[in-house]
Amino acid sequence: MSKLEEAIGIANPQHPQCATILVLDTSGSMAGGNIKQLNEGLKSFKEDVLSDELARKRVDLAIISFGEGVNIVSDFSSAETMPDVALEASGSTPMGDALLMAMDMIEQRKRDYKDKGIDYYRPWIFMITDGEPTDMDYGDPKWNDVAQKVKDGERNSKFMFFAVGVDNANMKKLQAIAPPERPPLKLQEGKFKEMFTWLSKSAQKTSNTKIGEQVPLDNPTGPQGWGSVPTN
Numbered sequence: 001m002s003k004l005e006e007a008i009g010i011a012n013p014q015h016p017q018c019a020t021i022l023v024l025d026t027s028g029s030m031a032g033g034n035i036k037q038l039n040e041g042l043k044s045f046k047e048d049v050l051s052d053e054l055a056r057k058r059v060d061l062a063i064i065s066f067g068e069g070v071n072i073v074s075d076f077s078s079a080e081t082m083p084d085v086a087l088e089a090s091g092s093t094p095m096g097d098a099l100l101m102a103m104d105m106i107e108q109r110k111r112d113y114k115d116k117g118i119d120y121y122r123p124w125i126f127m128i129t130d131g132e133p134t135d136m137d138y139g140d141p142k143w144n145d146v147a148q149k150v151k152d153g154e155r156n157s158k159f160m161f162f163a164v165g166v167d168n169a170n171m172k173k174l175q176a177i178a179p180p181e182r183p184p185l186k187l188q189e190g191k192f193k194e195m196f197t198w199l200s201k202s203a204q205k206t207s208n209t210k211i212g213e214q215v216p217l218d219n220p221t222g223p224q225g226w227g228s229v230p231t232n
C-alpha cells in the first residue's frame with residue numbers, strides 16, 4: 001500500500017490541508033431558482049479551485065445538505081476527486097443537526113491530519129440557508145448547545161464559521177447562532193455565482209499562504225461584493 005493510500009483518503013498528504021465544509025440548505029423553500037443557482041455555484045466553485053495549482057492540492061472539501069434529513073453529500077476529498085453534485089430541494093430545515101455534524105467532521109478530520117503528521121490551515125464551515133432551524137427553538141437546550149459550540153469553535157480558532165442568509169432567511173436567528181466577530185451576511189439577490197467566486201478565491205488565497213499566516217479576504221460587502229450586513 002502506498003503512502004497516499006495509507007493517508008486516509010487525503011489525496012495530497014505532502015501538502016498542508018484546508019478542511020472546508022459547505023453546509024447547504026436544501027429544504028423545500030429552496031426549490032426553483034435558488035437550488036438551481038446553488039448547483040451552478042457549486043460547479044463554478046469546483047472549477048475555480050481546480051484552476052489553481054496549490055488550491056487543487058490543499059483544499060479538502062466536504063458538502064453537507066440539510067432538508068430531507070441531514071446528508072453527507074460528499075465526504076472530504078480534493079476538488080480533483082470530488083464528484084459532481086446535483087442537489088434537490090425538499091423537506092424542512094434541520095440546521096442544528098447539520099451544524100453539529102459539520103463541527104464533528106471538522107474535529108475528526110483534524111485528528112486524521114495529526115495522526116498522519118499532515119499540517120493544516122484553520123478549517124472553514126460555510127453555511128447557506130434561506131430559512132431558520134426547524135429542529136431547535138431559540139433558547140432551548142439544543143439551540144444553546146449548537147450556538148455555544150459555534151461561538152467556542154470560532155473563539156478558540158478551531159474553525160472559521162460563515163453564515164449566509166438567502167431570500168427570507170431569519171437573519172436575527174442566524175445572528176444568534178453566529179459568532180459576534182463574524183456575523184451572518186445577507187446574499188444580494190441573484191448573486192450566488194459571485195458568492196461562490198469569492199469563496200473559491202478565498203480558498204485559493206488561503207492555500208497559497210504559510211500555516212498561521214493572516215489571510216486578508218476581499219470584502220464581501222464592498223461595492224463589487226455579494227453580501228450585505230443585515231440591519232436590526
